Amino acid sequence: MHDTVRLSASSLQQTILETLHNYYQLTKPRIIPLLLITTAASMWIASKGEVDALLLLVTLTGGTLAAASAQTLNCIYDLDIDYAMVRTRKRPLPSGKVQPRHALIFAIVLAGLSFSILTVFANLQAALLAMAGIVFYMAIYTHILKRNTPQNIVIGGAAGSIPPLVGWVAVTGELSWAAWLLFGLIFLWTPPHFWALALMIREDYASVNVPMLPVVAGEEETTRQIWIYSLLVVPVSLLLVYPLGVCGAVYACFALGLGAIFLQKAWELLQAPTDLGLAKSMFKYSILYMMALCTGMVVDSLPVTHAIVRAGSSHLETLMAAVLNFS
Numbered sequence: 001m002h003d004t005v006r007l008s009a010s011s012l013q014q015t016i017l018e019t020l021h022n023y024y025q026l027t028k029p030r031i032i033p034l035l036l037i038t039t040a041a042s043m044w045i046a047s048k049g050e051v052d053a054l055l056l057l058v059t060l061t062g063g064t065l066a067a068a069s070a071q072t073l074n075c076i077y078d079l080d081i082d083y084a085m086v087r088t089r090k091r092p093l094p095s096g097k098v099q100p101r102h103a104l105i106f107a108i109v110l111a112g113l114s115f116s117i118l119t120v121f122a123n124l125q126a127a128l129l130a131m132a133g134i135v136f137y138m139a140i141y142t143h144i145l146k147r148n149t150p151q152n153i154v155i156g157g158a159a160g161s162i163p164p165l166v167g168w169v170a171v172t173g174e175l176s177w178a179a180w181l182l183f184g185l186i187f188l189w190t191p192p193h194f195w196a197l198a199l200m201i202r203e204d205y206a207s208v209n210v211p212m213l214p215v216v217a218g219e220e221e222t223t224r225q226i227w228i229y230s231l232l233v234v235p236v237s238l239l240l241v242y243p244l245g246v247c248g249a250v251y252a253c254f255a256l257g258l259g260a261i262f263l264q265k266a267w268e269l270l271q272a273p274t275d276l277g278l279a280k281s282m283f284k285y286s287i288l289y290m291m292a293l294c295t296g297m298v299v300d301s302l303p304v305t306h307a308i309v310r311a312g313s314s315h316l317e318t319l320m321a322a323v324l325n326f327s
């Protein structure tokens with residue numbers, strides 16, 4: 001008797017854990033941390049390094065819920081192609097672990113929670129922007145563009161560029177040039193990020209007639225486009241330093257160093273468009289690049305960094321003066 005009760009309690013526990021895991025997988029959780037990192041970096045710059053911890057927490061929570069809702073809706077809409085592609089067929093919907101009806105309710109609840117949290121604890125503008133992100137990702141990218149044009153991820157990339165706008169508006173209540181520049185930076189970064197991956201999985205997309213650039217235009221044209229967007233990403237990343245002046249010398253070092261490697265990887269890929277090892281390296285580096293660049297923004301904005309830079313430059317001035325006097 002006791003054994004039967006223990007057995008059914010443990011199988012109930014297992015079912016609950018499996019269900020939670022399935023719903024978690026619906027949200028494509030591996031992508032969300034980088035979306036949050038861009039939001040956090042934007043908040044740090046907007047608050048000049050003195051971000052309110054509670055505001056940061058609620059904005060990242062609201063952002064997580066909005067992104068999770070968007071990804072769940074995308075999983076519902078793309079069920080047919082996710083079922084046909086090797087990479088995606090084990091997702092919770094195509095594998096039958098979650099019913100589309102339940103996924104829809106889940107997505108609506110997530111969006112509702114996101115909107116409420118952002119409205120109550122941040123502001124209405126931030127909540128509306130997060131909802132605009134969901135609508136753009138679903139209506140413009142997933143519905144209109146994804147299956148119809150190789151420019152799908154260029155225009156659709158705007159959805160993934162919204163999180164820093166949410167962060168900025170949560171802090172300041174308005175959108176400045178710097179916020180739009182962060183938007184533009186992620187917008188321009190998305191094609192090299194995604195097309196490098198698409199070079200590796202183009203057979204999958206071809207098999208379901210999704211016209212990703214490598215499927216439609218081939219490897220050479222794709223690597224040429226990756227190179228062009230990479231050439232834009234690096235100078236745009238530096239506009240935060242000049243003329244906008246919202247980031248300083250420490251960030252400039254991050255942007256130059258990381259940007260040089262970004263360009264090197266894109267150049268190597270341009271020289272060998274069919275080398276999937278190089279494509280993989282470019283894709284992985286694109287993620288590391290954005291993480292490290294955002295880290296650079298945060299470090300640069302901290303008051304302690306400003307103090308160190310000021311102390312360093314005044315020592316340098318003293319040293320220079322001493323050298324000049326001596327000579």
Ligand code: HEM
Binds near residue numbers: 035158161287290
């Ligand atoms: C339209 C724009 C974008 C498209 C189409 C796209 C597409 C993809 C795809 C298909 C994957 C592989 C995921 C998988 O196999 O499940 C991926 C991975 C990833 N994406 Fe993007 N992406 C876009 C924008 C972004 C943005 C804006 C970010 C964050 C700022 C981002 C962050 C990531 C990360 C971190 C991964 C790696 C996940 C892992 O570790 O497997 N992506 N992306």
Ligand SMILES: CC(C)=CCC/C(C)=C/CC/C(C)=C/COP(=O)(O)OP(=O)(O)O
Binds near residue numbers: 161
């Ligand atoms: C503010 C807010 C809520 C923004 C939402 C932004 C968002 C969810 C961006 C994600 C972009 C992304 C990873 C697309 C994956 O493409 P795909 O779905 O075509 O990939 P797949 O081939 O793996 O299904």
